[in-house]
Amino acid sequence: MTDAKRSALRHWLSDVRESRDHPHDAGIDPCGVHWQRHAEGVLELTPSGMDATATTSDAADGKSPSAAEQPSHRYDAVLSCGIHGDETAPIEIVDGILRDIADGKLTLRERVLVVLGNPDAVRAGKRYLEYDLNRLFQGAHAKRAESPAVQRARELEVIVAQFFAGVDGVRRQRRHVDMHTAIRASLFPRFAVVPGTPERPPRAAWFDALAAADIEATMRTEQPSVTFSYYTCARFGAESCTLELGKVAPFGENPLADFAGIDAALRRWLSGGDMAAREDGQVLQARRFRVAAEIVRRTDAFVLDVPADTPNFTAYPAGTVLARDGENTYTVSHPEERIVFPNPDVANGLRAGVMVVPE
């Protein structure tokens, strides 16, 4: 189906919030962007002038757009939000970008998959319903009983795999930005978890791009994980990150000025510019950390000696005992370690905190 009048970009968020079902349709937005809806809340956008079904040889047929209109074709970009349903600021950022593309205020020049992760949880205003969606990727869904969250994780993995397979045989840079807001205070209110593998560590340019987006700290991790961003990094070699962008708030109550840096950076990138090149010319540096250890709760005897409301990145000196689990203890072994995502109440076998050290 092609509907040249209806703007899927303008209605992306309202369609989800009002649960208007438009399964698997496609069209060309009045702004010229080709869109394809793969599932609820999931839109693949192809810039005007870049035929969504073109083969490489089509590009040489003499009817290609002029250089000024040429999409940049550098990236296959995945932009995700709402993996946790109550983290509304990133959803509003993405909605604003889509509306500005629809209104012709922003020219899309990259192929992008826009993902609103958990529409059921967004409508319920909850982080998640029966299970945390961001613990179900990298095949983890296959190890759990069937449920809507398990189904959604599997569906998103299939769609992302098809998207990264490309449309015209051209291998583009793959990048995935997964946006969240945090449930606790943080000494660095905006920070990024940057996954990598020993074979493919993240490029320095990726950290520069995040710093230019007002991200104050990065934590690099090579720990295998079941998050969405680890999945796209490990499975597809994407330059990925999970962004934590300040505190959770309901729709309409987010201090959007706090998110201006990431909003501007995403717009620079998707419109064909350099995410790292700020309009004000400033060159910012984020504090860089790497994951040194994870504190895992093994038994019912587990005690984390860190209050639940401890801000992310709180530092502890060498020798501090942070957790006890029967005969085992976790003792800070580096001159200084900082704790991120402390959670004394996790189930046995799960992570009760992540310890980071400076890079």
Ligand SMILES: [Zn+2]
């Ligand atoms: Zn989240």
